Amino acid sequence: MGKNKDGLGIEKGNSKARFKNDLILMALILLLALASFLFIRLFLKKNSHTALVKIDSQIVKTIDLNQDQELVFEGYQGGYNKLVVKDGQIYVEDADCRDKLCKNQGKISKTHETIVCLPHRLVIEIVEDQTQEQEIDDYAR
């Protein structure tokens, strides 16, 4: 088998068939990723009405998304982010950071979604609503 190689350690005779099989395998893996993404998107992400605002990893405020409101936060080492809560969603309406990436991250309302403003070290994270059961769990711990 010494000479019969295509330079990648594969025998020439069936290298084409193997290459095709490899592609099928990779396509299947991609499909698996997509399926798990859709599964999470459809079944596991829950609507939530609680958002945490963290600045420099300190929780500064817990926001109830049921109440429409506008809030302005001062970022780490100056600057501001103007957050708007509307229709159960939260988004950054305005900020004086350089890149405005936080504005472009859109509206969020589902658990584990985040908006991050790196220059101001501001993170908005949707967390699960505290149900009674969870409170009991927390208490038990």
Next chain:
Amino acid sequence: MKRDENKTYSLAVCGLMTALAMILSYVEFLIPIPLPIPGIKLGFANIAIIVILYIYGQKQMIAVNIIRVILVSILFGNITAFIFSMSGAILAMLLMIILKRCKAFSIRGVSCAGAVMHNLGQILAAAFVMGTSAIIYYLPILIIAGLVCGLITGLLSSIVVDRMSGLNSNDGQ
């Protein structure tokens, strides 16, 4: 197969490959990955593992990989890291052996599947150990990362296998 009878040779090669896999683990430990997702690694150690699977066989691979995981966890990690990488490694090895045996895939395919399976195993172990299913949210990105990293390590290891099978002409696939 003369080599299987020659235990000293086999032992020496396994030791060498274990050392190589450990060094590769250490190297990837030194390279930071600019993604805020736990569990994404380049999987360089996979190169040594695939090379030993293709050139020496599955028994050697299992031995080398398990010893590698234990030693790397003792040296650089902790018990949690050990549980994660061990479950990942066992699942990955199982799938790679099966795929190699059915002979329908090249090294690239085997490597990709192994890398994805490694990530799946890690995430399952993490979900089990931490008692939370929230970690499952990382699944899609970890599968994609496994695919990409597996492809890279697969390409590299097929080059290595090619060069090394020149040295041991009656070996390899």
